[in-house]
Amino acid sequence: MASLAAPPRAARKERAPQWTRQAIIVAVLGFLYVPILVLIIFSFNTSYLSALWTGFTFHWYRVLLQEPVLLHSLGVSVEVAIIQTIISTILGTLGGIALHRYNFWGKKALVYFLYIPIVIPEIVMAVALLIYFPHVGVPLGVPAMVIGQTTFTIPYVVLVVRASMAGFDTTLEEASRDLGASELQTLWRVTIPVILPGIVVGALLSFSQSFDDFTTSFFVDGSGNTPLPVQIYGMLRHGVNPSVNALSTVIVAATLIIVLTGQRAQRRRAQRG
């Protein structure tokens, strides 16, 4: 193919006029970001009612800290997210490794099956759980939210871990076994450290999915355990108020940190792969 010894040609760019490209970039990014930026800017606005700039303040953040209801909701959300992330990361990691390592009957169907909870409309799953939980004695509230969310976070972890196993050099495991390590030692000392970036990405994904989860929690949170997104929803239904802006800004900032961490972990993964 390369018999003509032509220098490797770089991908020729489709020559859409440069200004069209710029215009599309500006339009799409503007559409994605202007609402969020406006929201953030106005969380520092002094006026309660108007969406016109009247002056800079941290007042709404202070209001936030004095809301026991919100702080309670934050606590519920964090609690659920942490428990949920631990469970789904452990089970998902083991699942991902198993799925990569073993071949068994129905494996293909199982992988296909994993996608279903990810894509199925969450509300369908949520009402199914609402019907189902009382039958098996799972109390509505934190346990129900944890179990409900793991149904769609475990598949994410499994898929991400399985993908990082794909770039894994299995001779490392063989070497470890040859040196006398047990199966468990090999898993813990060799396999897991190597695929750790993938596990971290899976865990972060799982955490943020849980922390942001509205639909499942909305149906199964029971009473007295309102997590943050459901609380925010309630506030939105009663009209906009600037402390919701402040709260949203905090959550967006947290999301940004999670994404940056995830990106870094992924880059490390890419370097190793």
Next chain:
Amino acid sequence: MVFFFAIPNLYMLFISFMQVGGYGGVVYHVTLSNYGLLFHWIEFKVIADSLLFALLVTLFCLGVGYPFAYIIATAPPRKKIVLLFLVIVPFWTSSLIRTFAMMFLIGTEGFINSVLLSLHLIHQPLDMLYTLGATYVGQFYSMLPYMILPLYASLQGIMDHPEYMEAARDLGAGARKTFWRVVAPLSIPGIATGSLLVFIPTLGTFFIPLLMGGGGVVLVGNFIENQFLAADNWPFGAAASALVIAITLLLIGFGSRYMNNAFLEEGK
């Protein structure tokens, strides 16, 4: 190891069967009347409206997302990383908060109205929020990154193999023809994945129509929620829910032939 893996998944399998079991358990006798009721005019209209809504949102996302994904895929490396990052951030941001941001922007006392009023361009606030149009905008806003990312993954895969496009050029195809005859067909997996990732959640959406449609917009998600939490007719809600599942599975089954599974497995 297989057991660790099998247990949560069997659990999931179990749950998925319980949907039907729970439904039967509530009624205490088997009946098809709930499904029959779905075909009554109002319910049928809700379902038809939802399908139309999901279809249009998917098409909008595709129309806007495709050129943008294409631009990212063909951008110089440094710029590509920045653009990609800027799409991933909203992808990870809570859609409830993004919906709120949109409400704040277009509400009666929102940012746009305030600016226009203070500039005396309008004298009455525009009624943008709490309309069907607002629901479309909100859903589109929420789903756009879900379209762009798989499209990008697919287009990037094509750009990694410039020989296809070079072959087309060497055979005398112009840029336009190369795109339509080579790049576009090769990107079908991305189109299928993105469309499913937008269509299916949109079909089941419920808080966006509630918050942005202001009660005037009732889609099947709202209908299900209403049957479960307000009307207390669980079997009816479950029947609607089962219908949504059936549509979903049908689409996945159909779409998986074209889908690009690699996207999800890359973990974004």
